[in-house]
């Protein structure tokens with residue numbers, strides 16, 4: 102077979118190609134057969150018997166038909182090629198019969214079968230008619246005979262049988278070819294689909310590979326950025342610790358001397374500070390205190406960042422702590438019309454905490470409540486959750502917190518809208534430190550607030566277990582910076 106078309110849809114072309122191949126084989130066989138017969142005829146002629154008319158001319162006609170078939174096949178005219186082949190043979194055989202070799206009529210059944218294989222049934226029937234006509238009438242022309250003899254009838258009978266067989270076989274062959282072509286078409290479709298999906302898989306593999314490479318690049322960059330950020334954080338921590346320490350010494354001198362000048366005239370030979378200076382000196386003292394608080398906060402945070410904040414964890418009795426805090430809070434409220442309330446049960450379990458730091462957290466919340474409340478009340482409350490934790494809260498009837506600020510106010514140096522207002526300004530560090538301290542003590546902090554109605558800050562501390570040796574007073578070293586990640 103020369104070539105099989107790769108187009109799945111062109112079944113007709115494919116079938117035609119198969120038949121063209123077959124015809125190509127046939128014409129060659131016939132051509133060389135005819136030449137061989139002519140050759141033998143020539144030899145016989147040389148030996149004296151004159152068969153030349155009955156063999157050479159038919160062989161020549163058959164060869165002409167074969168050559169025409171070849172040309173037509175070369176120019177892709179398949180049907181014409183078959184007819185050229187068949188006509189060549191019929192002409193050759195017809196001439197042979199005309200020359201008196203009636204036996205050649207017995208090749209017609211073969212011709213009919215060949216046509217049956219190469220062309221549709223219509224063509225087979227047409228060939229049958231022509232072959233029968235040649236077999237019956239050509240002998241009459243030559244011999245002027247008028248009757249049909251038994252030989253002719255037998256030949257016609259064979260031709261009829263050949264035509265019947267050809268029609269039957271070619272029908273079956275067509276069926277088989279159709280089935281084969283259909284299977285071939287399906288196979289091609291599946292193959293094409295497989296090819297497409299393979300290409301798709303390859304494309305997505307390439308895409309994935311590119312993405313993986315990109316991800317790797319990004320990961321590397323992230324790793325570098327993380328390392329840089331860590332270095333910067335350490336550097337910042339170190340810088341803040343050094344700066345705070347260096348600032349505190351002169352600041353303590355400023356606060357100390359301004360306080361002495363204001364309150365202890367005996368240190369200056371009982372000469373009172375003139376009134377003109379007193380106001381400004383008061384400003385220096387208050388600003389100094391504020392600055393010291395700020396520096397202390399920064400120092401605390403940098404220690405937490407560096408994992409170097411030591412807590413004195415012990416069993417803490419809350420009642421005494423609350424009393425002390427409320428006494429201090431009275432000073433924070435000043436002359437504002439604010440009532441300080443308390444909502445704590447008479448019996449509360451002891452907690453597991455650093456008392457100074459716990460006091461710092463509550464005072465920080467009370468001081469914020471006092472700062473952001475103009476009138477109403479501030480309540481300090483506590484309850485035993487019964488789950489190994491005590492919840493403590495500070496509620497105020499102040500200005501409240503904007504919903505969009507709630508997520509940020511526990512971050513360092515972050516203030517809400519309220520915190521940026523004149524007269525309420527702060528550093529944005531109090532809540533951040535409180536959160537870190539509570540985390541180190543095993544608790545957590547959160548807030549509920551309604552703008553214009555007030556806020557409640559809650560936090561938890563673990564209940565002390567009397568059996569636990571940790572509750573005995575001892576420093577708890579915070580060395581693992583992983584503990585310090587933000588909520």
Ligand code: ADP
Pocket residue numbers: 469470473497499500501502510515516517518519520521526527528529530531532533556
């Ligand atoms: P600041 O020094 O600004 O008070 P904090 O960390 O203590 O820093 O508080 C952060 C912000 O949270 C404040 O600026 C304020 O906007 C808000 N805030 C804290 N407590 C209250 C409160 N009781 N009422 C209203 N807003 C509050």
